[in-house]
Amino acid sequence: MxxxxxxxxxxxxxxxxxxxxxxxxxxxxxxxxxxxxxxxxxxxxxxxxxxxxxxxxxxxxxxxxxxxxxxxxxxxxxxxxxxxxxxxxxxxxxxxxxxxxxxxxxxxxxxxxxxxxxxxxxxxxxxxxxxxxxxxxxxxxxxxKAEPLDYDMINVTEDGNTLYVMDRDYGGTLRRIELATLGETQVITDPDAEDSIWAFTGIRTDAAAHTAYLFGQTGEAFTGPAQAFSVDLAEGRAQARGNLPLARGQFEEYPDFDLDEQGQRIVFSFRGDLENEFGDECRLVTLDLVSGETNTLLSEYSLTGSPGEFVASLCPGAVVADAANNRAIVAAEFRDQRLVEKSDFNGIYAYDLQTGERSTIADDIRGSGPPLAEPSRLFSTRANNHVLALDPSGILEVNTVTGDRTMRLADPLLPPDVTDMTYDETNDRLLLASNNNTISALSLETGELAELLRFSRAVGTGPDIGYPAVSVMDHTNQRLLVLESRQNVLIEIDLNTLERKVLAADLGVNDSFRMEISAATLNENGSRLYYAIDKTFIRQTPRSDINVVNLQTGQVERVSSNNLTSGPELKRTRSISLDAARELLYLTGDYYRPARPGVLSVDIATGTRNLLSSNTQGPDQVGKAFSAHLYDSTEDRLIAVTREGAITAINLVNGSRQTLVPLSPGQKALFRNFISWDSEANSVLVLGHYSESYRTDLMSINLLNGERQVVREEVYNFAFDKSRSLFFTLRENRNARPTQKVVALDRYSAGEAVVAHPE
CATH class of the missing domain: 2.60.40.10 (Immunoglobulins)
Incomplete structure (x- = not known):
């Protein structure tokens, strides 16, 4: 009511x-x-x-x-x-x-x-x-306040007044920053509309700053072809200009491009791995902005590890358009056909945009001045026949007629983790975007590096949360416990203060040996946490160990292991629960001899494993592996969800099964390893990945009448706080260090809020 x-x-x-x-x-x-x-x-x-x-x-x-x-x-x-x-x-x-x-x-x-x-x-x-x-x-x-977006790609206008920035997230947002005030506004104001673009390389703007150009994808889940787009900077509308000759999986290799405004075309280079081959693919291509047609100027391949191995003679990297001379200027690796490894003949070359004819501008032989080691970026200038080149030794100015070079700035002080850079010729400086949430300015006159913009995403205090990770709700102590495999730590998030701290510094996980925490459960008073480590050793049989951590001391002990305790050999653990009265753990997963999915019990005192229920028991159970389960202390039974989405009760005495909620007619789903009691009576919460879409939905299922209700869309993991009716879910962040944020989702409204985020 x-x-x-x-x-x-x-x-x-x-x-x-x-x-x-x-x-x-x-x-x-x-x-x-x-x-x-x-x-x-x-x-x-x-x-x-x-x-x-x-x-x-x-x-x-x-x-x-x-x-x-x-x-x-x-x-x-x-x-x-x-x-x-x-x-x-x-x-x-x-x-x-x-x-x-x-x-x-x-x-x-x-x-x-x-x-x-x-x-x-x-x-x-x-x-x-x-x-x-x-x-x-x-x-x-x-x-x-809105979570700040990354500065992954940047481009400054010719007058040096405005900076356009964009993040590389799915449906990234193109924004405008006025450098006088540092005010930021969105250009594409509705990123969920048809103008949403997943951009995977830089931004280029025309001289009048009316239009920006991007490479990226659109379509449902951004599965469309790689395309070039123009964006009207006044109206915020995007338009596809033509398909790019890039195969799926090559989008994030190393494309670079520039705008030839005079010729109404884009010139781009591409250097990436060949699909299903050992080697490189090297291309230089133009795309006509009117017709959408492409013209390949260079296409070479390097094959290694095969009887007929050979290398491309030249593989282009950074590129700028020289519209006045109808050519593209590229920084490239020149390779001797007789050598599999690249030689030291790196330099700057020109390609005629009509014929594809190549000429050398500067290398170890041609041109005077400081040598070119490996130029990684090129910037056009207003001065005719001159470009800037970023080389390991410094920033060089190169005469594109004579090949002569002068050092503009030796050993520049660059910020760490630079994602993109652009040349502000009006103010004679490089503007640099970094993964540490900053935009910096490097003066080519003085060499001074100054921070222009910095933002912080920090929510709460304490250590970062990496991935993969498993979270468990501690209702007694009002905290979220996160077992983090990569850093091998247990982190507590106090839900009253949002402070984070390490409770255990060594969970026994070694990421280099392909170990990962797969499931966890907590005892009633929140003092002991049991968890499973799945181990996939190279050339060895996979196994799953069960550990316990004392939450007061941080001490970790082994409970059960194939080579230390007796019972069926455990290969993989999908979920774990605690029966405190019997001092048993229940595991759903895969066990050996013969290999099949099933339910095992583990004696906490001895570590002995016993088979409780096999998926071969019962004519309708063959092949129906359980994704997750929980212990129902009221009825003294296990409630388990199959990978297909049926809900089953398992008798703890004889292992027999009873289907509580059968599959829906025509149901095609893959249910993930999460289950929890709902705040609604007689209901459980599960995650289902439906074959018709890419998303995983959080669903409530009533055990009495079988009614299903999608509570939240696109949730991939969760821990549920029943007292607050809140879900806590881990979401991956995009930055230099693999980290995750924790988001609270209200069970009965559309509300969500970030409760833990690294700097």
Whole structure:
């Protein structure tokens, strides 16, 4: 039942208040009468019920979380009677959240309000008042700003006033930065529309800064062909200009391109691995911006590791268009056909854009001045017949007629992890984007490196969370536990403060030996965490070990291992649960001899493994492996989901199975290794990957009637906080170090907020 309650006001709940007042008058009349009769005792009539005392809590968002810069913020919480009674709508005199009356779901004790959200840090205050005048409140502060986007690609306009930047994420966002104010605005304002582009190389703008050019993909899940796009910088509209001769999987190798505005074409180079071969593919191609047709100027291949191995004579890298002379200038590796390894004949070459004829501009032989080691970037200049070349020794100015070179800046101080750079000739400086969330300016006059822009994504404090990782909710201690395989650590996230700290520094995982934590479960008081490590050794039989970590000391102990304890040999663990009464762990996964999926129990004291249920038991069970399970202590059974999505109960005495929720007609799904009790009665939460799409949805399934409900789309892992009705999911970040952020998702609204993010 959903009920709107009265806002704050003097007449709210007036009827209930008058009842209290009338009852008080009756009581006083009886007292006065008793005193007048000199009675020894007073018989009182039945009095009014005990006034309700509310317990109010905001459960979403969490204090200190980042809420994405939204205009309207969904706020959720719980409302309970401290005495444990049922709350009725007319028990509430007033209820507001930042001036907004929330919507109540009284049988469940939940509420939700959509409030206006300020940009930046702002406070959320919820206040409820009972008819007796008692108030309870909860307040917290969140940061409401959009997560900054990466500076992966940058390009400065000719006047040096404006910088265009873009991130390489799926559906990346092209933005404009005015360098005088450093203000940032989006160019393509609706990245979810048809103009959304996954760009995989740089940005180029025309001289008037009316149009930008990108290489990338569009289409559902960005599976379309590699294309060149133009973007109207005033209207923010994108237009495909032609397909690029790049195979899928080659998009992120090393393409570079430049705009020949005079010839209405793009010239680009490509150097990448050959598919299914050992070697390189080297190309130089033009694309006509009017017709969309391409013209290959250079196409060579290097093959190694085969009887007929040979190398390309020249493999182009950086490229700029020399429109005045109808040619492309490229930095390239020149290779001797007699040598498999590249030689030292690196230099700068020119290709005629009509005939493809090559000529040498500068190398170890031609031209005077500092030698060219391996130029990696080229920048055109307004001066005729001159380009800048970034070489390991410094930044050189090269005369494209004579090949002569002068050193503009020796041993430049470059920031780490540079993702892209552009030459601001007006101010004679390089602008550089870095993976450490900065844009810097390198003066070619003084060599000074100055930071122009820096942003921080940090949410909470403490160590970064890498991947792969498994998360477990600790309800007792109000924290999220993350077992991180790459760094081999256990990290705690305090959900009240969002502080992160390492609880165990060595979980026994060695990533170089292909070890990964696959599943985990916690004991009731949150003191011991059991987890499985899947090990895939090269040329050895895969196995799965079971460990336990003491959360007070951080000490790790082995519980069960194929070579240390007895029982069926465990190959892979998909999920793990704890039966505290029997002191057993239950595992679903794969075991050996013969190899098949099944359910095993592990004695915690001895590490002995026993087969509880095999997938060969029962005529309808063959081949139906379990993805995940949980222990149902109320019914003393296991609840498991098959990889196809059926829900099964497993008897712990004889291993027999009972199908609780069969497959839906025509259901084609692959269910992942996650399951949890839902906050809805008699329901579990599972993840299903449907063959019709690329996404994995989080679904609630009722065990009594089989009803399925998609709760959230595109969730790939989760831990569920039943008390707050929040999902916590790990999402990968794109930066130099593989890290993850933690996002809280409200179970009953569309709200989401970041609760952990590295710098």
């Amino acid at each position: 959903t009920i709107q309650v009265h806002p704050l006001g003097p007449l709210a709940g007036h009827t209930r208040f008058m009842a209290y007042r009338a009852a008080a008058i009756v009581v006083m009349a009886y007292l006065l009468s008793a005193c007048a009769d000199n009675s020894d005792s007073v018989q009182l009539p039945p009095g009014p019920e005990t006034p309700i005392e509310f317990a109010l809590q905001v459960t979403f968002p969490l204090a200190g979380s980042f809420t994405g810069g939204v205009d309207q913020l969904s706020v959720s919480g719980t409302l309970e009677d401290i005495a444990g009674g049922d709350i009725q709508a007319d028990d509430i005199a007033a209820f507001e959240v930042n001036g907004v009356t929330p919507v109540l779901d009284l049988p469940a004790g939940r509420w939700n309000a959509v409030i206006p959200a300020q940009q930046g840090g702002f406070d959320i205050t919820a206040v409820v008042e009972s008819l007796s005048g008692r108030q309870d409140s909860d307040n917290l502060r969140v940061v409401n």
